[in-house]
Every structure is written in C-alpha cells, then in structure tokens.
Amino acid sequence: MDLARTDFYLDGQWVAVGPGETVAVRNPATEEVIATVPAGTAADVDRAVAAARAAFPGWADATPADRAARLDRLHTALRARADGIARTVALELGTPLKVATRIQAGLPLTVLHSYVELAARPPADETVGNSLVVREPVGVVGAITPWNYPLHQVVAKLAPALAAGCTVVLKPSELTPLTAYLLFDAIHEAGFPPGVVNLVTGTGPVVGEAIAAHPDVDMVSFTGSTATGRRISHLAADRIARVALELGGKSANIVLDDADLATAVKVGVDNAFLNSGQTCTAWTRLLVHRDRYDEALGLAARAAEGYRLGDPFDPATRLGPLVSAAQRDRVLGHVARGLADGGRLVAGGPDAPLPERGFFVAPTVIADVDPDSALAQEEIFGPVLAVIGFDDEDEAVAIANNSRYGLAGAVWSADGERALRVARRMRTGAVDVNGAPFNPLAPFGGYKQSGLGRELGRHGLEEFLQVKAIQR
Numbered sequence: 001m002d003l004a005r006t007d008f009y010l011d012g013q014w015v016a017v018g019p020g021e022t023v024a025v026r027n028p029a030t031e032e033v034i035a036t037v038p039a040g041t042a043a044d045v046d047r048a049v050a051a052a053r054a055a056f057p058g059w060a061d062a063t064p065a066d067r068a069a070r071l072d073r074l075h076t077a078l079r080a081r082a083d084g085i086a087r088t089v090a091l092e093l094g095t096p097l098k099v100a101t102r103i104q105a106g107l108p109l110t111v112l113h114s115y116v117e118l119a120a121r122p123p124a125d126e127t128v129g130n131s132l133v134v135r136e137p138v139g140v141v142g143a144i145t146p147w148n149y150p151l152h153q154v155v156a157k158l159a160p161a162l163a164a165g166c167t168v169v170l171k172p173s174e175l176t177p178l179t180a181y182l183l184f185d186a187i188h189e190a191g192f193p194p195g196v197v198n199l200v201t202g203t204g205p206v207v208g209e210a211i212a213a214h215p216d217v218d219m220v221s222f223t224g225s226t227a228t229g230r231r232i233s234h235l236a237a238d239r240i241a242r243v244a245l246e247l248g249g250k251s252a253n254i255v256l257d258d259a260d261l262a263t264a265v266k267v268g269v270d271n272a273f274l275n276s277g278q279t280c281t282a283w284t285r286l287l288v289h290r291d292r293y294d295e296a297l298g299l300a301a302r303a304a305e306g307y308r309l310g311d312p313f314d315p316a317t318r319l320g321p322l323v324s325a326a327q328r329d330r331v332l333g334h335v336a337r338g339l340a341d342g343g344r345l346v347a348g349g350p351d352a353p354l355p356e357r358g359f360f361v362a363p364t365v366i367a368d369v370d371p372d373s374a375l376a377q378e379e380i381f382g383p384v385l386a387v388i389g390f391d392d393e394d395e396a397v398a399i400a401n402n403s404r405y406g407l408a409g410a411v412w413s414a415d416g417e418r419a420l421r422v423a424r425r426m427r428t429g430a431v432d433v434n435g436a437p438f439n440p441l442a443p444f445g446g447y448k449q450s451g452l453g454r455e456l457g458r459h460g461l462e463e464f465l466q467v468k469a470i471q472r
C-alpha cells in the first residue's frame, strides 16, 4: 500500500506540490517510515488563506439548508471511508484497530452528524429593546490539530466552523497527517465550493506559525499542548485575532468512601490508559479514600496487568505503542522522576516486559504520589496512573483542584447528590459522575491552563460566530 501524498488541497482541488521538503510518517508499532507528506511553507499558507478569504462571502451567505446539505454529503462520504480511517489511525498512531474503529473513526462521524442538524438550525436573531441582535460567522479560521485523535480533533473544529459559515485552512499534526488526507478526499467528493476548506501539511514552527500569524486569518482554533497554545495566543494577539484553545489536562478521578470501588477503579484505569494514555481528558490522578486505599491499589494493579500490548491490528491487543520514540522517552522520564520523588511502583514501570519493537510503555500504576510532585502536576500523556489517598471530601476536592489544568474529572459515590455536590466544587470544564457516558452534544473544554472556549454541540458552533447589534 502506497500511503505517500504529494499534494495539498487548495481552492477546491488537489494541487501537486513541487519537489521540496517532506515530513516522514512512522508506524509506531514497527518503527518504520510508512509515508511522506509535503512540508508546507509560509507561501503555501498564503495560497490557502487567499482561497479561504475569497470563498468567505459566498459561504457566509449560503443558506443554513445549503450548508447542512453539504455537511450531510460529507458525512456520507466519510462514513464510506470509516474502515480505511480506522486502519490509517492504527497505522500512523498505533491505536488498536478495535478501539480505532469505535473512537477514532466512529466518534467523528457522530460529531459531524450532530452538525448537519445544528447547521440547519442556527441561533435565531434576538430582539433586545430597540436592537436586533444577529450572529455572523467570524471569517477565515486557521485550524491546527494534534496527533492523538487525528480525525476527531479536526472534525470538532471543521464541522462547527463550516456550519457557522466560516471558511477554513487546516494544518493537521505532522505525526499523523494521513487521516486528514482521507478526510479531504471525502470533502472533495462532497463538493464544497472552492476555497471553503483547504489543507496544508507540515511542521508547527513553519506552517502552524504562518497560520497563527497570518493577517488574513480571523480566528485560530487550536488543540494541542499548553506551551504551543501560549505561543499561538501571542502570535494572534498582535492583530487581536480570536483564539480557541483546547489544551492539556491532569484530571482527577475522586473515589469517595461509599463508591462501588471495583467499578470505579476498573473504569478509571480504562479511562487513564485509553489510547495508551494519550488522551487530554484522561483521569490520570486516582484519588481514593484512605479506608479503601489498599484495596483500590490491588484492583488497579490487576487491571493494569490485564492489558495485552502488541500489534494494533491483532484483535487481542488492548494497548498500542506511544506515537513516537520521543514521546516514549518523555513518559519514561516522568516515571523515573515519580519513583525518585517517593512514588511506589505497583504495576508496570521501566523494567516490565514489552514487545520487541515499537514505542511501547507498560501500563504503570504508581502509589503514594505527593500531590505537589511532578508526577501529580505534569501532563504525562502515556499509560501512567498516579494514586493519591485522602481522608475526607474537602481534602479530595482540594487535591483535585491543586492543578494548573482544569479539563475534566470524575467522581464516584453511591449517593448521587453527594457526587453532584463534589462535581460542582471541581474547577474543571467537565466532570463525569459514576462513569456516565460521553455526551457528544455537551460543551467540551477547559478551565485554567486547559484552554479557552468550548467545542462540540451548540456551544462549539457559537465559538465561530460573532454578535452584531442593529439599532432601529
């Protein structure tokens, strides 16, 4: 299978890129290079932004029914490619195929479908005294996305931006660009007007910065690390461009004394290790009442040891590799530091057996973690769970909120009202009570250094609108 691509999607067509720099894409399970894609330049970004700018007036004026119909066609075209998408994510990221099918391919289809409906029914005009308050699309959106959910994070920006009437220039992560090419094949088939959606691949410092700093980009919608989010904010601030930021997390899973411990720990470990722990909302701090602490450690260790690591295409595999050698080395550095800082290894760790090839890290559980230590404070982005004890509800909430992040969290109790009370006290953009299911229509985003703005559902659409008051 030849996966290499040599083109960008600009102004409604695939445009061959002349010979030049490329980015190599590696299969993290085999460590082999599987494809190259072009490394774009600032001049490529200029072309893409010019196309998006020229397309904006027409797309902004399209009727809600027209925009909904195009998104519906995109949904159909993407659904037809779902198997290829799952396989591509398994290849370029290493997510086990079973998980990739359900989440990496399935979730974006659900999200896209939700925006077919939301595009058809945009927020109505309001009357405030003698003012008519109307909402208009922000303009040209630069979308910059990470590698850990390579299609979902793109769709979570593209679908609401297009539904709102904005035009888009996308730069996917250089580690996982192949999935974006499949999306743009579907976009081409769906037949958007030329320039409405554009793709330029390449590195963050070149293509990403050119988008973030471009005078004709009205809004930058970014998902990635807090450090890059800060850099993008600085670049956008020079021209007062709007930014939406979905950044890192260090979410706490609070298990109160009256919780169903077996379920709370099992679901908690699964959550922490989903996608090899490369999930921004992962509950990476397990907070357990001291009366049940030892029992919880035993359950967590057994759950971690039950994971089968290996080939993402083997149906028995539950945990794939990390995305890159650099990511693996970073995660192992965090584990070593956590143990040096007084953490107690109860599962996994640097000496656990691993597949011969691939950027694997064993599912690791570390107990007695000091809530102020690096292991409890830094986002690790690997299959590493820190366990911390508490004596009462107040202490649990204080530990949970002792973080510069505020993306997600969880609370478990047999008493639903008690759990809700604790959930309200957690300073995060989302909290799941007793393992409640993910809601693709609920606002998604962070408090504190986890970000600005919200994605998904109606709130996600409103990020791409601005408000005008017309007095009469």
Ligand code: NAD
Pocket: 144, 145, 146, 147, 148, 149, 153, 171, 172, 173, 174, 202, 203, 204, 205, 207, 208, 209, 212, 223, 224, 225, 226, 227, 228, 229, 231, 232, 245, 246, 247, 248, 249, 279, 280, 379, 381, 407, 446, 450, 451
């Ligand atoms: P990253 O910040 O390194 O890269 C994200 C994207 O930004 C990539 O496309 C990259 O090329 C680009 N980029 C890098 N430097 C840039 C620069 N100077 N200017 C413009 N663009 C630049 O993040 P990553 O390693 O790809 O992803 C992992 C991080 O993403 C984690 O911190 C994780 O928590 C976060 N994340 C957050 C969410 C969320 O919704 N909150 C979701 C997924 C991932």
